[in-house]
Amino acid sequence: MQSRAGWPVWLSIAAGAVMFVHLYLAFVWSPPEQHMGNLVRIMYFHVPSAWNAFFAFFVTFVCAILYLRRRRLVYDLVSAASAEIGVLFTSITLVTGSLWARPIWNTWWTWDPRLTTTLILWFLYAGYFLLRASIDGRERRARVSAVFAIVAFADVPVIHMSVEWWRSIHPLAVDETGFNMPGSMAATLMFGFVAFMCLYGLFLALRVRQQRQAMELHELREAVRAARVRQEGQV
Amino acid sequence: MLNDMGFLWAVTAVVWLGMLAYAVVLMRRQRRLQQELESLRRALDQFNPPSR
Numbered sequence: 001m002q003s004r005a006g007w008p009v010w011l012s013i014a015a016g017a018v019m020f021v022h023l024y025l026a027f028v029w030s031p032p033e034q035h036m037g038n039l040v041r042i043m044y045f046h047v048p049s050a051w052n053a054f055f056a057f058f059v060t061f062v063c064a065i066l067y068l069r070r071r072r073l074v075y076d077l078v079s080a081a082s083a084e085i086g087v088l089f090t091s092i093t094l095v096t097g098s099l100w101a102r103p104i105w106n107t108w109w110t111w112d113p114r115l116t117t118t119l120i121l122w123f124l125y126a127g128y129f130l131l132r133a134s135i136d137g138r139e140r141r142a143r144v145s146a147v148f149a150i151v152a153f154a155d156v157p158v159i160h161m162s163v164e165w166w167r168s169i170h171p172l173a174v175d176e177t178g179f180n181m182p183g184s185m186a187a188t189l190m191f192g193f194v195a196f197m198c199l200y201g202l203f204l205a206l207r208v209r210q211q212r213q214a215m216e217l218h219e220l221r222e223a224v225r226a227a228r229v230r231q232e233g234q235v
Numbered sequence: 236m237l238n239d240m241g242f243l244w245a246v247t248a249v250v251w252l253g254m255l256a257y258a259v260v261l262m263r264r265q266r267r268l269q270q271e272l273e274s275l276r277r278a279l280d281q282f283n284p285p286s287r
Binding site: 012019023037038039041042045046049088091092095096099100102103199203206207209210213214216217220221223224227228230231 | 239240242243245246247249250251253254257258261264265268269271272275276278279282283
C-alpha cells in the first residue's frame with residue numbers, strides 16, 4: 001500500500017529535477033542567437049510544449065482506434081487523459097508563442113497558417129471535452145468521443161504541413177535537412193522535449209489512475225444504492 | 236513594456252506555473268476521489284458487515 005502511494009511522489013521529484021536541468025540548459029548552457037539574442041531561449045519552452053501536445057493527441061488518436069477495435073474502456077480512459085494533457089500543452093504553446101511573437105513580429109497574434117491551425121486544434125479538443133460531458137452512458141460516450149478524437153487528429157498533420165502549403169512567417173526549427181541551429185541549441189531543444197515528456201508521463205499516469213478510481217466510485221455508488229434498496233425491502 | 240529578458244521570464248513563469256497549477260488540480264481531484272471512495276466503502280461495510 002505504501003509503495004502505491006509513493007510512486008507519484010518519486011515520479012514528481014524526478015520530473016521536477018529534469019525540469020530544473022532543462023532550465024539550466026535553456027538559460028545558462030545554450031548560447032544566445034545572433035539576431036534574436038536571449039529571446040531564442042523561448043524556443044526551448046515553446047517548441048517542446050508543441051511537440052508534446054502533438055504526441056499527447058497522437059496517443060489519444062491511437063487509443064481511440066484501439067477502443068473502436070477492441071471495445072475496452074481502458075483505451076477510452078487513456079485517450080481522454082492524454083487529450084486533457086494535450087490541451088494543457090497546446091494552451092502553453094499558444095501563450096508562449098504569443099509572448100515570443102510580440103518582440104519578434106511586433107504583434108501578440110497574427111492569423112498565420114500555423115498559429116491559426118494550432119488555435120483550431122485547441123478548440124477541437126476543448127470541444128472533445130464538451131462532447132464527453134454531454135453524453136450519458138459509458139460505452140456510448142467512449143464510442144462517440146473516439147470517433148471525434150480520430151477526426152480531430154487530422155489537424156495535427158495540417159499544422160505540420162501548414163508552413164509548406166501556405167505562405168507562413170513561422171520559422172522552421174527542424175526540416176528535412178535536420179536542425180537549423182548549432183548542436184548545443186539542438187541538444188537543449190531535445191532535452192526540453194524529454195523533460196516535458198517526463199511531465200507528460202507523470203500527468204498521464206496520475207490522470208489514468210484517477211479515471212480508474214472514478215469508475216470504481218461509480219460502481220461503489222451503485223452497490224451502496226442496491227444495498228440500501230435491499231435493506232429497505234427487508235424492513 | 237517588457238524587455239527581451241522580461242518576455243523570457245514571462246514564458247518561463249507561464250510554463251512552470253501552468254504545470255504546477257495542473258499538478259495542484261490533479262492532487263485536489265485525487266484527494267476528493269480518495270475521500271469519496273473511503274466513505275462509500277465504509278457505507279458498504281455497514282450494509283454488508285464482514286463475517287467472522
